[in-house]
Amino acid sequence: MVGGAAGLIAWRRAEWARGLSFGLAALGAVLGGAASVLTLLAGANISWDLASGVPFLRYSFTLDPLAAFFNLALALVALAISVYSQGYVKREGAGVLGCLYNLLLLALAVVFTASNAFFFLVAWEVMALTAYGLVSFEHHHESTRDAGILFFILSHAGTACLMAGFLLLVQAAGGYDFAAFGEAGRTLSPALRDAVFLLFLAGFGVKAGVIPLHVWLPAAHPVAPSNVSALMSGIMIKTGIYGLIRVTFEFLTPPEPWWGGLILVVGIVSALLGVLYALMEHDLKRLLAYHSIENIGIILLGLGSALLFQASGHDRLAALALVAGLYHTLNHAIFKALLFLGAGAVLHSTGTRNMEEMGGLIRRMPATAFYFLIGSIAISGLPPLNGFVSEWLTYQALLAGYGTTQSLSRLMFPIAGSLLALTAALAAACFVKAFGISFLALPRSEQAAQAHEASISMRAGMFVLAAACVLLGLGATWFLPAFDPITGSLLGSTVSSDLRAGAGFVLVAGSARAGTVSPLGISGLLVALLAVPALLWLLWARRTKRSRGPVWDCGLQRVTAANEYTATAFSKPIRMIFAALYRPTREIEAEFEVSPYFPKAIRFESEIERAFEKRLYDPFEEWILALAGRFRAIQAGSIHAYLAYIFVTLILLLIFGARP
Amino acid sequence: MKQLAVASLLQLAVLLAVAPLASGIIRTLKARMQTRRGPGILQPYRDLFKLWRKNMVVPDSASWIFSVAPHVVFLTAAAVGLMIPMIAWEAPLGLFGGVLAIIYLLGLGRFFLALAGLDTGTAFGGMGSSREMTISALAEPAMMLAVFTVAIAAGSTSLTEVARSAAGQSWRFLAPSQILAFSALFIVLIAETGRIPVDNPATHLELTMIHEAMILEYSGRYLALIEWGASIKQLVLMTLLVNVFFPFGLSASWRAPALVIALGVYLVKLLALCALIVLVETTNAKLRLFRVPELLAVAFILGALALISSFLF
Numbered sequence: 001m002v003g004g005a006a007g008l009i010a011w012r013r014a015e016w017a018r019g020l021s022f023g024l025a026a027l028g029a030v031l032g033g034a035a036s037v038l039t040l041l042a043g044a045n046i047s048w049d050l051a052s053g054v055p056f057l058r059y060s061f062t063l064d065p066l067a068a069f070f071n072l073a074l075a076l077v078a079l080a081i082s083v084y085s086q087g088y089v090k091r092e093g094a095g096v097l098g099c100l101y102n103l104l105l106l107a108l109a110v111v112f113t114a115s116n117a118f119f120f121l122v123a124w125e126v127m128a129l130t131a132y133g134l135v136s137f138e139h140h141h142e143s144t145r146d147a148g149i150l151f152f153i154l155s156h157a158g159t160a161c162l163m164a165g166f167l168l169l170v171q172a173a174g175g176y177d178f179a180a181f182g183e184a185g186r187t188l189s190p191a192l193r194d195a196v197f198l199l200f201l202a203g204f205g206v207k208a209g210v211i212p213l214h215v216w217l218p219a220a221h222p223v224a225p226s227n228v229s230a231l232m233s234g235i236m237i238k239t240g241i242y243g244l245i246r247v248t249f250e251f252l253t254p255p256e257p258w259w260g261g262l263i264l265v266v267g268i269v270s271a272l273l274g275v276l277y278a279l280m281e282h283d284l285k286r287l288l289a290y291h292s293i294e295n296i297g298i299i300l301l302g303l304g305s306a307l308l309f310q311a312s313g314h315d316r317l318a319a320l321a322l323v324a325g326l327y328h329t330l331n332h333a334i335f336k337a338l339l340f341l342g343a344g345a346v347l348h349s350t351g352t353r354n355m356e357e358m359g360g361l362i363r364r365m366p367a368t369a370f371y372f373l374i375g376s377i378a379i380s381g382l383p384p385l386n387g388f389v390s391e392w393l394t395y396q397a398l399l400a401g402y403g404t405t406q407s408l409s410r411l412m413f414p415i416a417g418s419l420l421a422l423t424a425a426l427a428a429a430c431f432v433k434a435f436g437i438s439f440l441a442l443p444r445s446e447q448a449a450q451a452h453e454a455s456i457s458m459r460a461g462m463f464v465l466a467a468a469c470v471l472l473g474l475g476a477t478w479f480l481p482a483f484d485p486i487t488g489s490l491l492g493s494t495v496s497s498d499l500r501a502g503a504g505f506v507l508v509a510g511s512a513r514a515g516t517v518s519p520l521g522i523s524g525l526l527v528a529l530l531a532v533p534a535l536l537w538l539l540w541a542r543r544t545k546r547s548r549g550p551v552w553d554c555g556l557q558r559v560t561a562a563n564e565y566t567a568t569a570f571s572k573p574i575r576m577i578f579a580a581l582y583r584p585t586r587e588i589e590a591e592f593e594v595s596p597y598f599p600k601a602i603r604f605e606s607e608i609e610r611a612f613e614k615r616l617y618d619p620f621e622e623w624i625l626a627l628a629g630r631f632r633a634i635q636a637g638s639i640h641a642y643l644a645y646i647f648v649t650l651i652l653l654l655i656f657g658a659r660p
Numbered sequence: 661m662k663q664l665a666v667a668s669l670l671q672l673a674v675l676l677a678v679a680p681l682a683s684g685i686i687r688t689l690k691a692r693m694q695t696r697r698g699p700g701i702l703q704p705y706r707d708l709f710k711l712w713r714k715n716m717v718v719p720d721s722a723s724w725i726f727s728v729a730p731h732v733v734f735l736t737a738a739a740v741g742l743m744i745p746m747i748a749w750e751a752p753l754g755l756f757g758g759v760l761a762i763i764y765l766l767g768l769g770r771f772f773l774a775l776a777g778l779d780t781g782t783a784f785g786g787m788g789s790s791r792e793m794t795i796s797a798l799a800e801p802a803m804m805l806a807v808f809t810v811a812i813a814a815g816s817t818s819l820t821e822v823a824r825s826a827a828g829q830s831w832r833f834l835a836p837s838q839i840l841a842f843s844a845l846f847i848v849l850i851a852e853t854g855r856i857p858v859d860n861p862a863t864h865l866e867l868t869m870i871h872e873a874m875i876l877e878y879s880g881r882y883l884a885l886i887e888w889g890a891s892i893k894q895l896v897l898m899t900l901l902v903n904v905f906f907p908f909g910l911s912a913s914w915r916a917p918a919l920v921i922a923l924g925v926y927l928v929k930l931l932a933l934c935a936l937i938v939l940v941e942t943t944n945a946k947l948r949l950f951r952v953p954e955l956l957a958v959a960f961i962l963g964a965l966a967l968i969s970s971f972l973f
Contacts, residue, residue, distance in 0.1 A: 362723045382768040383761060395760055395817075402812050414808040414967050418960075421763075421804035422797060428771050429793035436778030436789065442721050506755055515817035521756035522765065525739045532676070533734060533885060540713050541881050549717040551782045551877055559721070565778065565786020573794040577953045 030079060060177070062115035065485035069326060070112040070242050073333045076468060077234045078105055084341050084461025085227045087454065088348060097137060097225065104130040104231065111239050115178040117166045124162065124239075128155040131236060134228040135220045147219040154216040158206030162243075165199035168192060169251060181251040193252055197259055200247045201266075208240025208296045211270040212612050217293060218277070222285035222353065226344025229285060233292045234337035238329055241299055245322075248307055249490040260307030261412065263300050268416050271297025271423045276581060279430045279574050280608050282355045282567040284343045287434055288336065291379060294423060295332040298394060299325045301416060305397045310491060314404050317397065319487035319495040320509070324393035326483060331386040331472060335378040338465035342372035345454035345462070346438065350447040355434065355567045360443035364451040369439045371462040376431035378469045381424045384519035386472035389507065391424060392517055396509035426574070433570045442561040474520045477507050568606060575608065582608040667914045668742055668752040674923070675741040679891040680704035682898065682930060689938040704891065708884050716880025721781035729776035730882040734889035736769035741896050745823045745903050747922040748911040758817035759807050762900075763800075766852075766893060770796055773886070777874035784866045788873025791949065795858065795870065798956040799851045805963030806844040809837055809970050810904055819904070826907045833905045840966035842905045846936075847959035849901060851952070853894040855937060857944040858952050868946070895930075902929040 063071070089097055107127035114120040132155070136148035170176055172192075173184030188196065202213065209217035217237070221229045244263075248255055274293030281287035302325025309318035345368045346361060347353055362369040378385040398420070401413035443449035454462075472479060477500045484494040501508045506518040553559045575584050586606040590599040634641070684701035691698025718726060740762045742753040757765070770792065777789035811817045814825040826832055833842070851858045854871040863869055866876065875886050903910065909925025911918040947955060 360721075362725070377768070377771065380767075380771060381764065382771055383757075383764050388764055392760055392764075399808065399811060399817065402808075403815075408971075411967060411971060414805060414812070415964070417808055418801040418804040418963070422801040424764075425767065425793075425797035425800035428767055429774075429797050432771060432774040432778070432789060432793050436775050436786075440723060440725060440775065440779040441781035509817070513816050513818070513821055515758045515760070515811075516755050517757040517761045518755065521753070522739065522761065525742065525753060525756060526735045529672075529735050529738045530731070532672075532738065533731065536712065537881070540709075544713065544880060545715045546880075547715065547717055548720050551719040551721060551780050552784075553782075559782055561781075563783050564781050565783050565790065570778075570786060570790040573790060573949065574797075576950060577794070577798070 030075070059119060060116045061110075061113040062178070063113050065489055066242070066245060067112045069330075069482070069486055070238065071109060073238065073330050074105070074108055074112065074235050077231065077333050077337045077465070080461045080464040081227050081230050081234075081337060081341070082461075083464065084230075084344075084458050087457035087461075088227050088344055089225070097134070097228075100130050100133045100137070101228065101231070104134060104228075104236075108235055108239065112242060117170060117176040117178065117181075119176075120178075121159070121163060121166065124159060127236065127239065128152075128159065131155075131220075131228075131232060134232075135224045137225055137228070138223065141223065144223040147216075147223045151216040151220040154206050154213070158203045158213070161199045161203030161206075165196050165203060165247075168196050168199070178246075178250075182253065185252040190256075194256065197248070197252055197256075200243065201262070204240040204243040204247070205266070206240070207243070208237050208300075209270075209293050210240075210266050210296060210300065211273050211293060212616055214270070214274075214293050215613055215617055218281075218286050218289040221289035221292070222283055226285070226340055226347055229289075230337040230340035230344070233289065233340055234333040237292055237296060238333060241296070241303070241325075241329055244303065245326075245490070248303075249310070249322075253310075255307045255311045257308060257311040260304045260309075260311060261409070263304030263307060264412065264416055265304075267297045267300030267304050268419050268423075269297070270294065270300065272419055272426075273581075275423050275426045275430060276574070276578060277610075279426060279433070279571045280582065282437075283353045284346065284355050284358075284434065284438060285340065285353050287355075287430065288339050288343060291339075291427065291430070292332075292336060294427060295328065295336065295379070298391065298420065298423070299328045299332065301325070301420060302328060302390075302394050302397060305394075305401050305413070306491075308401065309404060312404050315491050315493040316495060316498070317400050317404065319491050319493045320393070320400065320499070321397035322487055322491065323480070323483045323495060323499070324390060324397045326486065327393060327476075328387075328390035331378070331390050331469075334465050334468045334472065335375045335385075335387060338371060338375040338462060338469065339379065341458070341462050341465065342368055342375060345458055346451075348458075349451040349454065350445075352445070352447060355437045357445040358438040358443075358448045359441050359445075359561060359564065360439075360448060361451055362439040364443075364448075365439075365453045367459050368454050368462065369435075371459075371466045372439065373435055374466040374469055376435045378473070380428040380431050382428065383517075384473050384523045386469050386476070389473055389476040389517075389519060391420070392507070393509070394420065396515055400509070400514065429574070433567055437565075437567045437570065441564050444561045444564065474523060476519060477505060480507075581611065583611075584608045663914055664752060667748070667750070670914070670919075671742055671746050671752050672738065674746060675738065675892060675895065676888075678927075678930075679888065679895040680708060682895050682934060683891045685931065685934045686938055686941075689934060690941055693938060693942045704887075708888055711879075711884035711887070712881055714880040716878075716882060719780045719782075719877050722776075722779050722877070725772070725775050725779045726877075727882070729772040729779075730878065730885035730889070732772040733769040734885040734892070736765045737889040737892035737896065740765050741892055741899075744819050744896060744899055745907075745910060746899055747919060747926050748914060749820060749823050749827070750914075751818075751820050754818055754820040758819055759811065759822070759900075760817050762819075762896070763803065763807070766896075767796075769889065769893070773874055776878075780877040782877065784869070784873045784876050787867075788870055788876070791870045792874060795851055795952055795956070798953055799848045799959070802844050802956055802959035802963045803848045803852075805960065805967055806841040806848070809841040809963065809966040812967075813837070813970060819900075822904055823907045823910060826904065827910070835970075837966045837970035838905060840962050840969060842901065844959045844962035844966060845901055847955060847962070849897045850937070850940065851956060851959075852897060853890075856941040857947040857955065860946050898930060898933050899926075902926070902933055 104127060107123050107130060110123035111127055114123050132148055132152050135151055136144060138144050169181050169184055172188050173180040206213045221233055224232060248259065271294050274290050274297055278287050278290030278294060281290060302321050306318045306321035306325060309321055346358065349365060350358060378387040381387040381391040395417055398413045398417040402410050480496040480499050484496045488494050499508055501516065505520050506516050509515040551559050575582055584606060589603045591601045592599045681701065684704045688698040688701045743751050743757050743762055745751045774789035774793050777785035810822055814822040816822060832838055854861055859870040863872060866873060878886055906929060909922055911922035
């Protein structure tokens, strides 16, 4: 069935028209989603195996619950993006874009369903290559090309790690089939298991964008067309999460405790630094890209705790933590895609990604603003939307973690929880900035003042995702049983029945004593309480009038857009408080004629240091370049020399191969 | 079910009625400590009533966010008030959410208020929003650590359970972890309710404002809703402090005689906490904005110590 859906996604690329390519992509998404839902409901695996002419390579698909879950997220997001793209994509180049987009969808679907290491890696590479093509789509900008190359290099470094990891497993299993890896993982020596884990963590970590392997992400996501950014941030980085789950819970069971600890630490570092860097951005799309790093970090908190619990034999808690991580994976896919689509609509309408040139868009683009607000509330983890539910589950998993061990390491859980609180609060600050500066108050530029509302298909795409944010928040308890087949197959334990109470309306953390929450109840309560101001209004305020007037301008002229707080100013307190991290530099030049107190023009420049790029990658790059310089000595460009190299290599290989 | 409805309505009534009183008591006590007469403890009621009946002016540049925000602030504060144990063990609507939901619901109110600050288009509003979001973000980890300490001791994030587990051991508040957690939460209370030394609720100088700067453009009914909401939020946080750490006097049932006694004890406890807040407010000067993170770092460290000492003892 998935093969059918995937095939559908694949072969329409022959159609060059925008309508057809994205329309069929939407259809493929619906079919793929239906297949996934059926699998999750039935709880059974669907496999499909095809031979190919290439040795070791078999086209084997397995749609097990985990794959179905990720495919479902893919289907939902792809559907919304495909509808949106009808209005978003310009006519020029739509064919190439549509072709690459469909190939990427196919590659993603195959990555999630492949059950043969060779096939998986092929799909992984196709995904990386098509994504490279999409990132470089607007290749007339130099920054786009640079971002594309950076993505290309890091992506392949990651793939190299994956290959090494898979080869170690293949050696032990004697085959490329995923089914054999679980057995093989048990027979490996402890040192080798650790090595395989670290290789996979690095390989999948690059794709997921965990710090410090994240540098490609904030460079590549903003420059891609916005519908592609949405797909990349929503789904493509989740392939890293998918891979990590597949490897740690299936191939390398039982996990070592320190793996979970490492993932927990990586997660919290990614979450915190991701949001801190996001706060400093005033490029709307790059801000969102940094938030992807943050949310990957939050997902890893759930994943890391699940591994720790499994290692210590607490299977039910592990299931709770895994559900928290997976739910956040789905939620992030949805609200991040929504936010990128919203940012795309703004970019489409104003032609800028710079928040300092937006403002007042809520009047010109009311629908887009509303959907963006929904996305902002969801990503800030505020009730009653979906982000809150998964963050709440993560907190509960972390709190429960305190009781799983008696050693000092148990303190790690509450500390991680408090840093998650800091992350979430900073994310809320960041989205007050993103929404407030871009959409509220007065327009800051001519383009913003002339902005137009997004077209109907773009609004429809955003509506689907916004509705999903609300549904997954309010109806969280109804969706939880869908996780049972996943935790059942990976951990042998199901938790959905422990997570529901009160006729299914209340979400429970394992047991009713441990804590309850009901997004639906909270929303109902908020609406019911509206009776208080309404009643008081009826009693005393019915005669009051509401008039419009200018804001307080300190007795000067009327307030203009130049008086508004800017994004840079908004994040200034954070920049000063965390100056040790950012190492901000600034430059002010004022021109004046009579006295410095009456400047004619002021130029202000402020920059922060990208610590990882500067301290980690730049020295490494220099080292590589120096090494390459050495190698140049043997690259003389003479065909005779190259023939000699080939000959020597051949001899060496023969000697090596002849050894018994 | 009927009992639940009665309990909810009762608590809502107490919440709405007592919240301005607490603000009034703090103001009067503060005036007395500064040897002023002060406006009398009923002044907040008079202010609210007057504001409620006034016409209002909405800025030209404002959008619908400006009108929605006061309602969100008020509704979230009132909703949270029903999810905490106030005069009885049981939080009437505790099933809807424990301490995590409370923190995040208050966050929702703050989110909208900060947006409203930006919505007006003045520099003051933006300045207030920026500072409010920064300070609340820094207060969050300290709050979470202190809350975790309490939640771990009770094995639950549900406040009914937390209060119940504390009940058996009336001297538990003397345990080092409880004292440290209380201190951390007290600093967070000061920061969250915008009191000296973090923010000055009585300031008239825009450049030093935090909370007041965000609501500078509000008038009439909307301003009344925000002020009322803010005082409810303050009461909720104060109630959390007194009932989680000093749970004596809470009524075990929703019957009349027990409730009246419990209400009396509750008011006395609140009065004591008000006195403590006033003491801090009058003996300290307002901190410079960039000194506030240091104060909150102290709260964070207190929270961490609370956690470690609960591990050791």
